[in-house]
Amino acid sequence: xxxxxxxxxxxxxxxxxxxxxxxxxxxxxxxxxxxxxxxxxxxxxxxxxxxxxxxxxxxxxxxxxxxxxxxxxxxxxxxxxxxxxxxxxxxxxxxxxxxxxxxxxxxxxxxxxxxxxxxx
Numbered sequence: 860x861x862x863x864x865x866x867x868x869x870x871x872x873x874x875x876x877x878x879x880x881x882x883x884x885x886x887x888x889x890x891x892x893x894x895x896x897x898x899x900x901x902x903x904x905x906x907x908x909x910x911x912x913x914x915x916x917x918x919x920x921x922x923x924x925x926x927x928x929x930x931x932x933x934x935x936x937x938x939x940x941x942x943x944x945x946x947x948x949x950x951x952x953x954x955x956x957x958x959x960x961x962x963x964x965x966x967x968x969x970x971x972x973x974x975x976x977x978x979x
Contacts, residue, residue: 909931
Protein backbone atom coordinates (compact mmCIF):
# COMPACT_ATOMS: atom_id res chain seq x y z
CA UNK A 860 0.00 0.00 0.00
CA UNK A 861 1.10 3.51 -0.72
CA UNK A 862 0.80 6.58 1.47
CA UNK A 863 -2.69 7.67 2.52
CA UNK A 864 -4.22 11.12 2.93
CA UNK A 865 -6.67 9.71 5.51
CA UNK A 866 -5.55 10.54 9.09
CA UNK A 867 -7.05 7.24 10.32
CA UNK A 868 -4.63 5.21 8.20
CA UNK A 869 -1.18 4.20 9.38
CA UNK A 870 1.34 3.19 6.75
CA UNK A 871 4.57 1.31 7.34
CA UNK A 872 7.61 3.23 6.07
CA UNK A 873 11.02 1.57 5.85
CA UNK A 874 14.18 3.58 5.06
CA UNK A 875 15.90 2.68 1.81
CA UNK A 876 19.11 3.73 0.16
CA UNK A 877 18.99 7.15 -1.50
CA UNK A 878 19.12 7.14 -5.29
CA UNK A 879 21.09 9.76 -7.22
CA UNK A 880 18.97 12.65 -8.52
CA UNK A 881 20.08 11.79 -12.05
CA UNK A 882 17.80 8.75 -11.77
CA UNK A 883 14.66 10.65 -10.75
CA UNK A 884 13.07 9.92 -14.14
CA UNK A 885 14.08 6.22 -14.04
CA UNK A 886 11.49 3.54 -13.39
CA UNK A 887 12.37 -0.12 -13.65
CA UNK A 888 14.32 -2.86 -11.93
CA UNK A 889 17.86 -2.50 -10.62
CA UNK A 890 19.40 -6.02 -10.58
CA UNK A 891 20.12 -7.79 -7.30
CA UNK A 892 23.65 -7.22 -6.11
CA UNK A 893 23.81 -3.69 -7.53
CA UNK A 894 23.53 -0.57 -5.40
CA UNK A 895 19.86 0.30 -4.86
CA UNK A 896 18.67 -3.06 -6.20
CA UNK A 897 14.95 -3.70 -6.54
CA UNK A 898 11.98 -2.14 -8.29
CA UNK A 899 12.13 1.64 -8.65
CA UNK A 900 8.92 3.62 -9.08
CA UNK A 901 8.63 7.40 -8.94
CA UNK A 902 5.31 7.52 -7.08
CA UNK A 903 5.29 11.25 -6.30
CA UNK A 904 7.58 14.22 -6.50
CA UNK A 905 7.68 17.66 -4.96
CA UNK A 906 9.16 19.43 -1.97
CA UNK A 907 8.71 19.39 1.79
CA UNK A 908 8.98 21.84 4.68
CA UNK A 909 10.07 20.55 8.12
CA UNK A 910 7.70 21.55 10.94
CA UNK A 911 9.59 20.31 14.02
CA UNK A 912 10.03 22.65 17.00
CA UNK A 913 11.53 22.25 20.45
CA UNK A 914 9.94 23.18 23.79
CA UNK A 915 10.92 26.83 23.32
CA UNK A 916 9.33 27.02 19.86
CA UNK A 917 12.64 27.04 17.99
CA UNK A 918 12.89 25.08 14.74
CA UNK A 919 14.57 21.68 14.95
CA UNK A 920 16.58 20.44 11.94
CA UNK A 921 14.77 17.65 10.10
CA UNK A 922 17.68 15.21 10.54
CA UNK A 923 17.58 15.82 14.30
CA UNK A 924 13.82 15.15 14.40
CA UNK A 925 14.39 11.85 12.58
CA UNK A 926 17.19 10.94 14.96
CA UNK A 927 14.83 11.58 17.90
CA UNK A 928 12.24 9.28 16.28
CA UNK A 929 9.48 11.73 15.33
CA UNK A 930 9.38 14.22 12.45
CA UNK A 931 6.54 16.38 11.19
CA UNK A 932 6.61 18.01 7.76
CA UNK A 933 4.43 19.62 5.10
CA UNK A 934 4.42 17.98 1.66
CA UNK A 935 3.99 19.91 -1.57
CA UNK A 936 3.77 16.93 -3.89
CA UNK A 937 2.02 16.10 -7.13
CA UNK A 938 -0.12 13.58 -5.21
CA UNK A 939 0.44 14.14 -1.49
CA UNK A 940 -0.32 17.48 0.12
CA UNK A 941 -0.36 18.81 3.65
CA UNK A 942 1.06 17.82 7.01
CA UNK A 943 2.43 14.35 7.69
CA UNK A 944 4.39 12.73 10.50
CA UNK A 945 6.95 9.94 10.63
CA UNK A 946 7.16 8.09 13.95
CA UNK A 947 9.79 5.42 14.53
CA UNK A 948 8.32 2.16 15.82
CA UNK A 949 11.46 0.00 15.56
CA UNK A 950 15.01 1.16 16.25
CA UNK A 951 16.82 -1.42 14.18
CA UNK A 952 18.85 -2.75 17.10
CA UNK A 953 16.13 -5.05 18.49
CA UNK A 954 16.83 -8.80 18.17
CA UNK A 955 13.97 -9.40 15.70
CA UNK A 956 14.56 -6.26 13.61
CA UNK A 957 17.21 -7.65 11.29
CA UNK A 958 19.01 -4.35 11.78
CA UNK A 959 16.23 -2.41 10.04
CA UNK A 960 14.31 0.59 11.32
CA UNK A 961 10.55 0.82 10.84
CA UNK A 962 8.41 3.94 10.88
CA UNK A 963 4.74 4.85 10.63
CA UNK A 964 3.70 7.51 8.11
CA UNK A 965 0.57 9.31 9.30
CA UNK A 966 -1.42 12.12 7.67
CA UNK A 967 -2.32 14.99 10.01
CA UNK A 968 -5.96 15.91 10.42
CA UNK A 969 -5.54 19.14 8.46
CA UNK A 970 -7.75 20.86 5.88
CA UNK A 971 -6.22 18.71 3.10
CA UNK A 972 -7.00 15.38 4.79
CA UNK A 973 -9.21 12.94 2.87
CA UNK A 974 -11.53 11.08 5.23
CA UNK A 975 -13.83 9.30 2.77
CA UNK A 976 -12.57 6.27 0.93
CA UNK A 977 -13.83 6.01 -2.65
CA UNK A 978 -15.78 2.82 -3.26
CA UNK A 979 -16.41 2.01 0.39
